[in-house]
C-alpha cells in the first residue's frame with residue numbers, strides 16, 4: 001500500500017500528507033528501496049479533480065468562460081485550458097509545488113533529504129512546463145491552493161485575465 005493511494009481517498013488529499021502518512025510513518029522495507037512503481041506514483045503529485053480545482057471550474061462557469069480539462073497533449077497537462085484565449089491554468093498544491101512564503105509549504109521532519117530533492121524536482125518540472133507552454137504561445141496562470149480560500153479575490157483575478165475580451169461576461173457571480 002503506497003502513501004499516495006491511501007491519500008487519494010481522502011478529501012483533504014490536495015495538501016501536505018497527513019501526520020500519519022509521513023511524520024510518524026513507521027519505517028518499512030519499502031521506505032529504503034526505490035520501487036519504480038512507487039516513484040512513478042510519487043511523481044504524479046498533482047491530483048485530478050481536487051477541491052480547489054472544482055472551485056476554479058465553478059468560477060469559470062460563472063464567468064461564462066469555456067474551458068477544457070487535463071489536456072495531455074500540452075506540457076505538464078494543465079488542469080484547465082481556455083483554448084479560445086490560449087490560457088493554461090495550473091492549480092498547485094502549496095506543499096507539493098512549494099508555494100514561496102506560504103505556511104502550507106512545510107518540510108516533513110523525517111527523511112529531509114528525500115523530500116528536499118523531491119520538491120526540487122517538482123519545482124524544476126513546473127518551471128520547464130511553464131516555459132514550454134509559453135514557447136507554444138500559451139499564457140499560463142498558476143493558482144495556489146491557498147488562494148482558493150478567497151474566492152472573491154480569485155474570481156476577480158480570473159475575470160481580469162479571461163473576461164477582458166467579452167465585457168458581457170464581466171459580471172462577477174457571488175457565492
Ligand SMILES: [Zn+2]
Nearest residue numbers: 094099102146
Ligand atoms: Zn500557498
